[in-house]
Amino acid sequence: xxxxxxxxxxxxxxxxxxxxxxxxxxxxxxxxxxxxxxxxxxxxxxxxxxxxxxxxxxxxxxxxxxxxxxxxxxxxxxxxxxxxxxxxxxxxxxxxxxxxxxxxxxxxxxxxxxxxxxxxxxxxxxxxxxxxxxxx
Numbered sequence: 001x002x003x004x005x006x007x008x009x010x011x012x013x014x015x016x017x018x019x020x021x022x023x024x025x026x027x028x029x030x031x032x033x034x035x036x037x038x039x040x041x042x043x044x045x046x047x048x049x050x051x052x053x054x055x056x057x058x059x060x061x062x063x064x065x066x067x068x069x070x071x072x073x074x075x076x077x078x079x080x081x082x083x084x085x086x087x088x089x090x091x092x093x094x095x096x097x098x099x100x101x102x103x104x105x106x107x108x109x110x111x112x113x114x115x116x117x118x119x120x121x122x123x124x125x126x127x128x129x130x131x132x133x134x135x136x
Contacts, residue, residue, distance in 0.1 A: 027083075027132050027133070028132070028133040029085070029130040029131065029132060029133070030077075030130070030131050030133060031128060031129075031130060031131075032073075032076070032128070032129050032130075032131055033126050033127065033128055033129075034073070034105050034106055034107050034126075034127060034129055035105060035106040035107075035123065035124065035125050035126070035127070036086065036106070036107050036108075036109060036121075036123070036124040036127045036129075037106070037107075037108050037109070037118075037121070037122070037123050037124075038108065038109045038110075038111045038117070038118035038119075038121040038122075039068065039108045039109070039110060039111065039118060040110075040111055040112060040113055040114065040115050040118050041060050041062075041110070041112065041113060042113060042115065054066070054068070054096045054097035054098075055068070055097050055098040056080045056096065056097065056098065058096040058097070060096065060097070060110055060112075061112070062112025062113055062114070063112060064094075064096070064110060064112075065091050065092065065093040065094065065110075066093060066094055066095075066096035066097065066110040067084060067086075067093045067094070067095055067096065067097070067107045067108060067109050067110060068095075068096070068097035068098060068099045068107065068108040068110070069095050069097075069098060069099060069106075069107050069108075070098075070099045070103040070104055070105060070106040070107070071098060071099070071101050071103075072104050072105060073105065073106075073107070074098065077131060077133075078095050078107075078131060079095065080095055080096070081094060081095060081096075082094070082095045082131060082132060083131075083132035084107070084129050084130065084131055084132070085129065085130040086107075086109065086127065086129050087127055087128040087129065088124075088127070089109070093109070096110070097110070107129065109121065
């Protein structure tokens with residue numbers, strides 16, 4: 001009986017792991033090329049009275065992997081909460097902010113209060129990103 005219980009528990013765990021992995025594999029990524037800069041939550045780069053509050057109301061905190069997107073990219077599927085991989089940077093970023101309407105085909109990578117890191121990143125005029133399909 002004890003062996004049967006162990007076998008059943010192991011089978012249930014394997015089913016759970018395989019289901020989770022199958023769901024992770026269902027994310028479809030589409031390639032895009034955009035311009036990319038970096039920004040910080042400091043008054044002179046954002047809103048003077050609330051530099052850590054993004055345009056959609058998210059509270060940005062140093063260490064978050066967040067990006068702002070130009071308004072034309074919202075129409076192309078980079079809506080609030082969309083996951084994005086950026087070539088040359090580790091991990092997955094999330095769309096949390098919108099840029100001023102004057103920008104086109106551009107993302108702005110959030111770098112907390114580390115102004116030196118943002119300046120070191122500089123401007124990339126044609127960088128590849130992978131965008132998670134929100135319909136998947």
